[in-house]
Amino acid sequence: MSNQFSLTDTVDAVVIGTGAGGAPLMARLAAAGLKVVALEAGKYWDPKKDFPTDERAQDKLFWNDERLSAGKDPVAFGSNNSGTGVGGSTLHYTAYTPRVQPDDLQLKTDFGVGVDWPVSFDEIATYYDEIEHFIGVSGPANYPWGPARKRSYPLPPLPINGAGQLMERGCEAVGIKTSLAANAALSAGRYQEGVGHRPACANRGFCQAGCNIGAKSSMDVTYIPLALSKGAELRTECYVTQLIRDSSGRISEVVYVQNDQEKRQKCKYVFLCAGAIETPRLLLLNQLANSSGQVGRNFMAHTGLQIWGEFDEDIRPYKGIPGAIISEDTHRPAGANFAGGYLLQSIGVMPVTYLQQMARQRGLWGESFKQAARAYNHVAGINILGDCLPYDHNYLELSDEKDSRGLPKPRVHFTNGENEIRMTAHADKIMREIWDAAGAKNVWDFQRNAHIIGTCRMGHDRETNVINADGQSFDVPNLFISDNSTFPSALAVNPALTIMALSLRTADQFLKNRNRLDV
Amino acid sequence: MDYHYPAGTVRDLLKSDAVTDATRQALTERLDQQPRQPAFFTTDEFKLLTCITDRLLPQDNPAGRIDIAGTIDERLTSNKSDGWRYDSMPTDQNAYRLGLKATNESAVALYGAPFGELPTEQQDEVLNAVQAGTPPGATWQQVPATRFFEELFAEAVNAYYSHPLGQEEIGYVGMADVPTWQRLKLNELEPREPRPID
Numbered sequence: 001m002s003n004q005f006s007l008t009d010t011v012d013a014v015v016i017g018t019g020a021g022g023a024p025l026m027a028r029l030a031a032a033g034l035k036v037v038a039l040e041a042g043k044y045w046d047p048k049k050d051f052p053t054d055e056r057a058q059d060k061l062f063w064n065d066e067r068l069s070a071g072k073d074p075v076a077f078g079s080n081n082s083g084t085g086v087g088g089s090t091l092h093y094t095a096y097t098p099r100v101q102p103d104d105l106q107l108k109t110d111f112g113v114g115v116d117w118p119v120s121f122d123e124i125a126t127y128y129d130e131i132e133h134f135i136g137v138s139g140p141a142n143y144p145w146g147p148a149r150k151r152s153y154p155l156p157p158l159p160i161n162g163a164g165q166l167m168e169r170g171c172e173a174v175g176i177k178t179s180l181a182a183n184a185a186l187s188a189g190r191y192q193e194g195v196g197h198r199p200a201c202a203n204r205g206f207c208q209a210g211c212n213i214g215a216k217s218s219m220d221v222t223y224i225p226l227a228l229s230k231g232a233e234l235r236t237e238c239y240v241t242q243l244i245r246d247s248s249g250r251i252s253e254v255v256y257v258q259n260d261q262e263k264r265q266k267c268k269y270v271f272l273c274a275g276a277i278e279t280p281r282l283l284l285l286n287q288l289a290n291s292s293g294q295v296g297r298n299f300m301a302h303t304g305l306q307i308w309g310e311f312d313e314d315i316r317p318y319k320g321i322p323g324a325i326i327s328e329d330t331h332r333p334a335g336a337n338f339a340g341g342y343l344l345q346s347i348g349v350m351p352v353t354y355l356q357q358m359a360r361q362r363g364l365w366g367e368s369f370k371q372a373a374r375a376y377n378h379v380a381g382i383n384i385l386g387d388c389l390p391y392d393h394n395y396l397e398l399s400d401e402k403d404s405r406g407l408p409k410p411r412v413h414f415t416n417g418e419n420e421i422r423m424t425a426h427a428d429k430i431m432r433e434i435w436d437a438a439g440a441k442n443v444w445d446f447q448r449n450a451h452i453i454g455t456c457r458m459g460h461d462r463e464t465n466v467i468n469a470d471g472q473s474f475d476v477p478n479l480f481i482s483d484n485s486t487f488p489s490a491l492a493v494n495p496a497l498t499i500m501a502l503s504l505r506t507a508d509q510f511l512k513n514r515n516r517l518d519v
Numbered sequence: 520m521d522y523h524y525p526a527g528t529v530r531d532l533l534k535s536d537a538v539t540d541a542t543r544q545a546l547t548e549r550l551d552q553q554p555r556q557p558a559f560f561t562t563d564e565f566k567l568l569t570c571i572t573d574r575l576l577p578q579d580n581p582a583g584r585i586d587i588a589g590t591i592d593e594r595l596t597s598n599k600s601d602g603w604r605y606d607s608m609p610t611d612q613n614a615y616r617l618g619l620k621a622t623n624e625s626a627v628a629l630y631g632a633p634f635g636e637l638p639t640e641q642q643d644e645v646l647n648a649v650q651a652g653t654p655p656g657a658t659w660q661q662v663p664a665t666r667f668f669e670e671l672f673a674e675a676v677n678a679y680y681s682h683p684l685g686q687e688e689i690g691y692v693g694m695a696d697v698p699t700w701q702r703l704k705l706n707e708l709e710p711r712e713p714r715p716i717d
Contacts, residue, residue, distance in 0.1 A: 052541040053694040056549075056681040062602050070606035078602025159703050166705070202699035212539065310520070313705040316712060318693030320703045351691045352680050359676040360669050365575050365650070366643065373680065374522045376689045377715075411606060 002228040003035070010266040011035040014254045015273060016240050016282075019088020020499040021483030022273030023219035023227065024131070028507035029271075030232035037265060038227070039238040039256055041274075042085035044220070051212040055352040058209035060084075061091045065403055067277060071394065072415040073449060075301050079208075079353070081452050082275045086236060087220035089275070090496060092208050095184040095216050096323045096345065097137050097497040099128050101146045101331060104340075104491045107387070111339035113419070114389045115488045118460050118469035119505070121147075127501035132182075134226075135217035135500075136190055136198070139182035145328035155187045158201055161320025163380035166311060167346035168325055170382075170438030176430075181326040181345065184217035184496070194225035205318045205348050223500075238263075239405070243270060243286050243479070250478045257405070269478045269510070269517075273503070276452040276485040277396060281410045283456070283466075284398050289473040294466050296397060298390035298457050299412060300490040301449035303342060303420050306357075306383040307431040309440025310375045317379055322348040330384070330430065331492060338422040342386025342492050344431065351376055357446050372442070382434060384427040388449070388490040389419050396455055414449065451495050456485035470513070471506035477517065482506045522715045524690035526582060529683040537695035537711060546694060550683045555589030559596040559612070564619050568592075570635045571622065572675045574642050580684055590678035591615070605666050617658055618667040622649060624656030690715065 005011050012034035015026045022038060030036045045051065051058065063082035069075050083089035102121035107114035129150055132139075139153035157180035160168070171178045185201045192198045201215040214221045228234060235258065242255035244264070253264045272279050280296040283289050325346040332341045355373055358364070364372055393415055398408040416424070428445060435443055458481075459465035462474035467486060473479040482503045484495050491498060510517070530550070533543050557565035565588055572587040595612050608614050625648060626634040630641045637645070648654040652665040679685045686692075690713050702709050 048539075049541060052539065052545040053696050054542060054545045054681070056677065057545040059601070064600050064602040066600040067603045068606040069603050074605050076603060078600075082602075161703050162705050202696060203703060204696045204700065205693060206696070212541075312520075314708060315705060316693075316708070318691065319700040350693065351686065351689060352677055355676050355680050356673045359673045363650075365646070365672060367577060369676075370576065370688070371521050374524070374689050375520065376691060377522070378520070 003231050003233050005035055005037055005233055007263060007265055009035065010268060011037050012267070013037070013269045013271055014039060014265055014267040015271045016254070017088060017273035017275065017278070017483065018086050018224060018234070019083060019219060019273065019275065019483065020090050020496045021275070021503050022088070022271065023223035024500045024503040025271055025273070025482055025507035026232050027223045027227035027230060028504055029511070030227045030230035032511050036227070036232040038232060038234050039240055039254070040086050040234065040236050041239045042236065044086040044234065044236050047210060047212045047214060051210040053204065053206055053212070055209050055350050061210050066409055068399055068401065068409055068411040069414070070411055071413040075412060075414045075449050075452065080450060082277060086224055086234065087218045090218035091210055091220065093218070093496050094207050094323050094494070095321070096494040097132070097182045097184045098326065098343065098493040099125065099146060100491050100493050100498055103332070104387070104489070104493070107340055107489050113339045115459065117488050118458060123505065124498065124501045127504045128497060130504065131497065131500050135184055135222040136186045136192070137182050137184050137217065138187040140180040143182070144177055144179050145331060153182060155190070158183055158185060158187045158321045158324065159203065160324040161205070161322070161348045162313070162315035163317060163346040163348045163382070164324030166380045166438045167382055167434065170434035171327060173437035174433050176327050176329050176434065178325050178327045181323050183321050183323060185211070185321055186215045186217070192222065194229040195221050201321060203320045205320055205322060206350065207322060208353065209350060240282060241407070243282070243288055245476070249476060251476060269480065271480045271482055273483045275483050276455045277410055277412065279481060279483055279485045280396050280455040281398065285407060289466060289475045289479055291475045292463055292466060294457060294464060296455050297395050298454040299394040299396055299414060300388040300390055300453040301414055302388055302451045302453070302490055303384060303386035303416070303424050303427070304448045304450035305424050305427055305431070306347065306381050306446040306448065307428070307435055307443060308379060308381045308446065309435045309443040310378045311380060311439055311441070312378070314377060315380050316377050317348045317354070318350060320348055330427070333426065336426060338419045338426065339389070340387030340419070340423070340492060342384040342423060342427055345383055345385065347381040347383050349379070349381060354379065361446050362444050382431050384431070385450070385492065385494060386423050386427065387492045388453070389417055390454055390489070391417050416449070451484070453484050453487045453490045453495060456481050457488050458486040459488055470509040471502070480506055480510060522690065524687060524713050525716055526687055528692055528713045529687045529694070532692055532695040532711065533683065535695070537697050539697060542694050546683050549681065552586065554584070554586050555592060557592045559592050564616070565592065567619050567623065567635055570642070571646070571671070574639065574646055575672055575675050576679050580688070582684055585679050585682045585684055587675045587678045591674055607663050608666050608670070609662055614662050614667060614670065617662040618671065621654070621656045621658035621662060621664070624658055625649065625654035628655040
């Protein structure tokens with residue numbers, strides 16, 4: 001069972017962050033017999049007691065330290081992106097878990113833009129298979145896109161909500177193929193190692209504000225309990241401020257603040273898994289691992305245009321898993337004037353989220369807004385998730401403004417490039433056609449970019465990358481990074497499953513090479 | 520279509536076992552909240568903010584008012600962030616102070632009187648100018664008008680539709696999730712889901 005190590009113990013590994021990047025490797029390293037301590041900035045919630053079905057009360061799941069959003073297309077943070085608490089952003093992810101397709105990993109080869117990944121699809125797919133079966137992914141027996149799977153999904157698909165039924169109808173009318181989506185939520189109860197029984201999804205539609213029954217496969221009900229059962233120690237409400245190096249240049253201590261007290265944990269290795277903002281921020285604050293000058297660079301955010309419409313049908317968009325239906329027919333659209341591609345997903349939505357988006361971009365206010373709000377039960381959405389290229393003009397830096405801890409707030413610059421603008425225009429046309437065919441009225445678009453990717457890129461060349469293909473820093477040999485910051489390209493799928501896959505791979509490569517690394 | 524839903528739906532469900540204790544507690548506290556005396560805003564600022572939010576989201580519910588200005592004041596008093604802000608904007612506290620001051624400047628420049636003294640038609644014209652990014656007044660140099668409008672309106676909407684009375688207006692009963700939702704087909708409702716009324 002879970003251990004308690006002393007600050008004066010030199011533990012084998014300190015894992016910083018317990019989301020999709022940190023939790024799987026935490027379990028893997030503990031299972032191999034290593035002394036593992038994980039530091040999490042947030043709390044370990046008890047969802048049954050702590051998670052009301054109330055969006056406002058659930059703001060606590062988001063990373064709410066203020067970030068400054070710059071550029072022509074400032075990216076929203078808070079509810080849109082990073083999480084806090086044991087489980088990280090998986091506490092509020094939609095749990096869409098599509099796999100990448102092999103060509104997602106080679107944009108440079110295929111289009112001459114961006115960069116190729118240093119890891120092969122086959123290797124990642126092996127981990128996909130393991131993860132889908134361990135955490136519990138519900139999905140279709142036959143998925144029409146990408147390479148054939150070795151094993152079917154462990155659970156049948158979840159029921160289709162209203163938005164999904166409308167997307168099926170609209171896509172059929174315009175000749176676009178759809179499929180039931182893969183979701184990391186249980187369509188039937190099952191036993192979870194380290195947790196016990198997890199119930200089937202209650203169709204509560206609240207995935208993005210926390211599952212209160214443990215049906216969604218977030219890290220707090222999957223890899224974290226597994227890691228604890230294998231002997232890892234979890235310390236919560238610990239905010240890491242410094243990584244101290246010894247004379248040889250290796251990190252010897254991790255400094256963190258818990259209950260206003262500064263603490264130091266001695267360690268042999270550090271796994272930095274704090275996400276694509278906090279990971280580079282910590283490195284920049286410590287002036288660490290940045291001989292390439294690439295820490296904070298190559299910031300990417302998926303194209304994420306949403307198209308909303310009102311239907312005569314009664315939909316009740318709060319019911320059912322939000323993302324029931326998917327299409328990857330637009331993965332590499334014929335005749336496209338852009339590199340890469342995107343997928344289409346149906347979206348149910350919680351009311352405050354929907355109405356706040358409407359407040360920001362639909363232009364209505366006063367009585368006309370209230371009337372549109374009263375149509376909420378008749379609203380359904382469809383959105384894309386598309387690739388985004390790395391650009392010099394999109395990056396993270398430390399600002400002059402200090403947060404409540406006295407540390408510089410991060411400033412994130414983001415402006416869509418020509419490729420993203422063209423892709424979004426392509427998608428806007430197709431989604432409006434689908435929604436028109438499905439019977440939508442009062443159609444409106446919500447412009448957005450979602451998922452934060454890049455900033456500590458992995459690759460073979462130490463001049464242009466922060467870490468190598470095994471997740472190891474080129475500069476600090478006992479520092480590994482595992483989270484969305486390491487992605488060389490944005491990929492045309494939701495990132496969580498691939499973050500988990502790279503996390504396990506980083507752990508396995510580390511364990512394989514450990515004897516050499518210890519020298 | 521203009522839909523209307525019966526009153527009292529959420530309040531009734533909060534008394535039932537269709538909501539969890541955690542949900543009941545969060546929503547009941549909000550429902551029972553007394554109007555707040557401002558701690559961050561001055562009395563004049565608070566009156567002006569109330570006047571603006573009454574135009575953005577007019578209230579005529581006989582069951583009670585939703586205290587939007589008070590909710591904003593409470594957040595700004597504790598300087599709580601929602602995780603990000605536009606880099607082009609001053610800090611949230613300064614943005615509100617400056618934006619309110621600038622709105623009054625625009626009201627005076629356009630119609631010769633502070634915002635609160637204008638007839639509602641002229642108030643709405645001032646707000647249209649703020650939303651469009653074209654309001655007169657020097658203070659807007661310090662706070663971009665369009666972003667101020669966006670941030671203020673989004674926060675007002677959050678406060679309004681997080682409230683049980685706002686949720687009753689739109690027929691939302693998603694908080695009543697204990698029995699689970701089994702009727703997901705289009706047009707198929709559970710008995711506890713309210714039907715629109717004429």
